[in-house]
Amino acid sequence: MPEGHTIHRLARDYAARFAGRGPVTVTSPQGKFSDAAALLDGSPLHTADAHGKHLFLGFRPTEWVHIHLGLFGKVTFGDAPAPPPTDTVRLRLENPAAHVDLRGPTTCALITDAEKRAVHDRLGPDPLRTDHHGDPAAAYARISRSRTTIAALLMDQKVVAGVGNVYRAEVLFRHRIDPYRPGKDITPAEWDSIWADLVDLMRQGVRDNRIDTVRPEHTPEAMGRPPRVDDHGGEVYVYRRAGRPCHVCGGEIRTAGLAARNLFWCPTCQRA
DNA sequence: GCGGAATGTAGAT
DNA sequence: TCTACCTTCCGCT
Numbered sequence: 001m002p003e004g005h006t007i008h009r010l011a012r013d014y015a016a017r018f019a020g021r022g023p024v025t026v027t028s029p030q031g032k033f034s035d036a037a038a039l040l041d042g043s044p045l046h047t048a049d050a051h052g053k054h055l056f057l058g059f060r061p062t063e064w065v066h067i068h069l070g071l072f073g074k075v076t077f078g079d080a081p082a083p084p085p086t087d088t089v090r091l092r093l094e095n096p097a098a099h100v101d102l103r104g105p106t107t108c109a110l111i112t113d114a115e116k117r118a119v120h121d122r123l124g125p126d127p128l129r130t131d132h133h134g135d136p137a138a139a140y141a142r143i144s145r146s147r148t149t150i151a152a153l154l155m156d157q158k159v160v161a162g163v164g165n166v167y168r169a170e171v172l173f174r175h176r177i178d179p180y181r182p183g184k185d186i187t188p189a190e191w192d193s194i195w196a197d198l199v200d201l202m203r204q205g206v207r208d209n210r211i212d213t214v215r216p217e218h219t220p221e222a223m224g225r226p227p228r229v230d231d232h233g234g235e236v237y238v239y240r241r242a243g244r245p246c247h248v249c250g251g252e253i254r255t256a257g258l259a260a261r262n263l264f265w266c267p268t269c270q271r272a
Numbered sequence: 273g274c275g276g277a278a279t280g281t282a283g284a285t
Numbered sequence: 286t287c288t289a290c291c292t293t294c295c296g297c298t
Contacts, residue, residue, distance in 0.1 A: 003279050053280075071280045072292040088292065104292040106281065157281085164279045211279080239279085260286080261280085 004162020005205030052161025070106030151179035
């Protein structure tokens with residue numbers, strides 16, 4: 001479930017199991033990362049870092065494994081001893097206590113410090129970062145100058161890093177903003193509240209390892225509906241709920257293609 | 273078993 | 286705006 005909260009959670013989980021815990025056995029059962037795995041095999045892991053949807057495993061001060069899960073990538077952790085890997089495991093780490101498998105990533109590459117910096121430089125601020133890569137003003141500078149829709153801008157990783165299709169749909173609903181509104185018509189106050197909300201929602205996402213966006217007053221319990229968890233693992237207002245009733249107004253949730261992805265919104269609650 | 277879809281992005285056109 | 290790519294899972298035959 002790879003939006004930014006997933007990646008930050010993975011950084012935390014990789015570090016907890018492997019960083020500062022001695023040599024790591026590094027392999028690539030699937031083969032596409034074999035050369036780099038051989039170079040790293042037996043090295044200790046120093047740290048793990050995340051910016052938006054990019055994950056970095058720091059093996060030596062200047063050597064990083066750059067991972068991007070894309071749409072399909074998955075990471076699974078387990079205890080030692082590791083079971084025999086399946087033939088889709090791109091990267092496996094093992095130590096005496098744990099193992100972790102990476103499958104289906106868009107990117108899994110050994111990079112230098114300079115290359116890592118270049119990745120940071122092309123990404124917008126990340127609501128989950130507290131350093132200079134988490135400054136919302138950098139995002140608003142672009143949004144406030146753009147005629148592109150706010151829905152497209154939120155998905156543009158150069159503008160904001162870490163927001164994906166679920167958080168985009170949900171945060172726009174929570175702020176009653178029409179997804180087709182041009183970025184330049186978003187006021188500073190609106191952007192401040194959207195950003196603050198993304199920080200809260202995504203931190204909660206890291207903690208719970210799922211996306212929940214429904215406010216207490218709109219939960220199934222509060223609205224007298226049966227409890228429910230959406231099939232992506234949380235409770236949401238609009239994401240993948242096309243044709244079903246809005247939790248707030250009862251109107252029909254709509255969907256449309258936007259920038260090659262499915263957009264979901266409530267046309268009644270989110271007016272221009 | 274097959275086709276389609278899925279929380280993503282880069283590169284070509 | 287499109288296409289390709291990485292993998293899994295679900296619904297349909």
